[in-house]
Amino acid sequence: MSKLWGGRFTKPTNQLVEEYTASILFDKELAEEDIQGSLAHVKMLGRSGIIPEADAAVIAEGLTKVLAKIKAGELAFSVGDEDIHMNIEKALIAEIGPVGGKLHTGRSRNDQVATDMHLYLRKRTVEIAGLLHKLQEALLAQAEANLDTILPGYTHLQRAQPILLAHHLLAYVSMLERDIGRFRDSYKRVNVLPLGAGALAGTTFPIDRHFVAEQLGFDGVYENSLDAVSDRDFIVEFLANSSLVMAHLSRLCEELVLWSSTEFGFIELDDAFCTGSSIMPQKKNPDVPELVRGKTGRVYGHLIGLLTVLKALPLAYNKDMQEDKEGMFDTVRTLEGALQLFAPMIATMKVRTERMRQAVNRDFSNATDIADYLVTKGLPFRQAHEVIGRLVLYGIEHDKFLLDLTLAEFREFSELFDENIFEVLQPEHVVNARNVYGGTARTQVEAALGRARQNAAATAEWMAGFDR
Template sequence: MESPSRGGVFSEGTDSRVEQFAESISFDRRLYQHDIRGSQAHARMLADQGLITDAECESICGALDEIRLELDNGTLPMRIELEDIHMHVEQALIDRLGDVGRKLHTARSRNDQVSTDFRMWVREALRETDQLLLELQRAFLGRCEADFDVILPAYTHLQRAQPVLAPHYWLAYVEKFQRDRERIADCIKRVNQCSLGVAAVAGTSLPIDRQQTAAALDFDGITRNSLDTSSDRDFVLESAFVLSVIATHLSGWAEEWILWSTVEYGFIKCPHAFCTGSSIMPQKVNPDVLELTRGKSARVMGNLQTLVLLTKGLPLAYNRDLQEDKPPLFDSFDTIQSCLQLAAPLVAGTELQRERIAAGIEDGYLDATTLMEHMIRAGMPQRRAHHLVGAIVGEAMQRRVSLSELPLDVLQQHAPELDGSVREVLGSRNAIEAFQSEGSTAPERVREQIQYWTTALGDKG
């Protein structure tokens, strides 16, 4: 049986080596649900426009349902010479209906067909990813009340900086993943424009209704320029970028928790169900899920680079190079979703090592900035207060004590303006209580944010 895309001007068959080289059925078969749905919408539009009869439309749609079922069950034979999923579906239709099946491709090219199918798949994958991000946000939010009493050291330059409440830290990741979800929502606006009906490159002389098929396929509208649409893969690049940003957030979180799980930090204990052992060292509990999350993020970022390079020099309009856009994006979605599926239960199941954290929370002079701001509130210029607190920290380091352990007279040797009220801001707990600004780790501000996100993210049900 000759491929529907072959024959006519061709005087000889395709070399078998070319068939193997050019096939995409090995990866684009996952578009079959979208291809069949798009084909049924196209058939109904053709019937409404009088380009096929109602009876022919019903035969086509019924046969496509049968083909979908065979693809669901894996019983439709895959043939390299048919190249892609679109030709497999069409050939199966022709095998069943003959010339009626051949009418389906009226006013349609594989260029707009592939673009439409891919847009529907990407739209669905973005929404699935958004749901997984929501579950991860809820996992972080779900820790906040139980961990409210825990103070963690916040770092800059990987050096201890200031104290923060544990829920303030958890909500930092809720914020990051919210921006990812907002990027997804914005990306969907451009993905969700229907390509069907632009045909190969210039449109069609046949009386079709693009708005009808767009509405039937739940698109927000139609693409406006046939030439642009035939070549456009901006929606692929943008999706790959959104996934790459998610990957950076996941990788940063994984790196942090890998460090936190070490003996040197000792902040967390990951659930053993998400760790593995060593083949030679029996004591090891390795955070492999976190390490693989960090490692797999590189693939997602590399896929973005691949797609940018794939499209950077293509002239208008369609070029076969664009067949290669699917494996990188499929892989990026698969990778991010697999990471997110494990991230939420890992976050929920990880234990804070409270005693270890509390035992070291005064290390690093986390209350130094709060002491400086106490002096500023008393009227001292910021630069002078900064200098004096530096000298006080130096004194504490020499004595090997915390700032709160320095006697008042020693503090006054450096800053005579200080009085007994300074005790109210020394120590990590007092420093936490001293914060006031919106967005800070002040307990009342953190509680406001917990309430905000509890409302924003809703119940799991």
């Protein structure tokens, strides 16, 4: 059978051109969305009197049968038919005869493919927000279970100040909250209908774009037909949002890898999320966080790739824009795959509280607190900083930590020290002294947990509003 668009051509397409320009090998992933959009479009065509309603009903029935065949794996897609739109239209005509050719009335593949991608990303945006929410829940559960677990906080990967593990985990909850917020905000730009823009300038048929939008659950339609078929901002935004999620996951992955090492020993990942070595029987490798960390680069690459495709691209549609899909599909698979693993991995993670406590007791991360202590005694902070610096150096040279020193040793460096310095140096005191909004004090962390739970409930409520 000749091309559906072949009337103007005198030669068949070169086989290499067919293979090079065809997109069916990847855009077949849009089959369900393509038929979903077509069903709304043909309903509008019949309702508006553009085609007979009886024909519209036959076409709708045929589309439903084609979709059933696709889901059952009974429809063979052909590279010769280029893309998912032409493959489905040809299958439809084979199913119901020439009347199937009326389906494409009043539309172009340009506005059709844009509609498919809006439908696809609309669904994935909600799915990903849901997976982020599940990961938040797992982190919150671990935080609640570790409200009294103290570990070293780090800067430059050097021990800095003691913090609550719950406080540390809540930092990632906050990152994920921003991620969810970005996806929720971008949803309103995804949920706009381009169908009806035609190839670039609209159509001569009296279509009802707003009716189609209502049928498909879109909040509105594109105002400008040129913009409708050439806009890929919504995909760029999705890729940017996904890149930030992967950045956050990668940071957490790095800590999980470090913390599960013998050198740290702060956590143990469940066996179900680790693998072994083919030669070293003692090994338990944190492969999941390592691989998520590694896959971050491919998501970044898809973002840069699409931005580069769009650079200096003239209006309206250009074949370059076929390159918008594979990176989008791969990003969805990569991100959803990582998030599906992450929540149960965090939920089953064992925290070695005693090892964390030992680490806090055997370092100088309480030094800032005794500098602050001297400030409360009237010593200017810069002088207090110097005093404690010399005190720490003394401890290093004598193989002692601050809690190992005697009062006499403290007083060698300042007469302002008295007996209560040993209370000030206790990890619990150090943590709870930071009783400011957003700080690591237990009361502040409890309050932060409450706020995080409220945010999580709001996300759950937002997702509950979607039945699609």
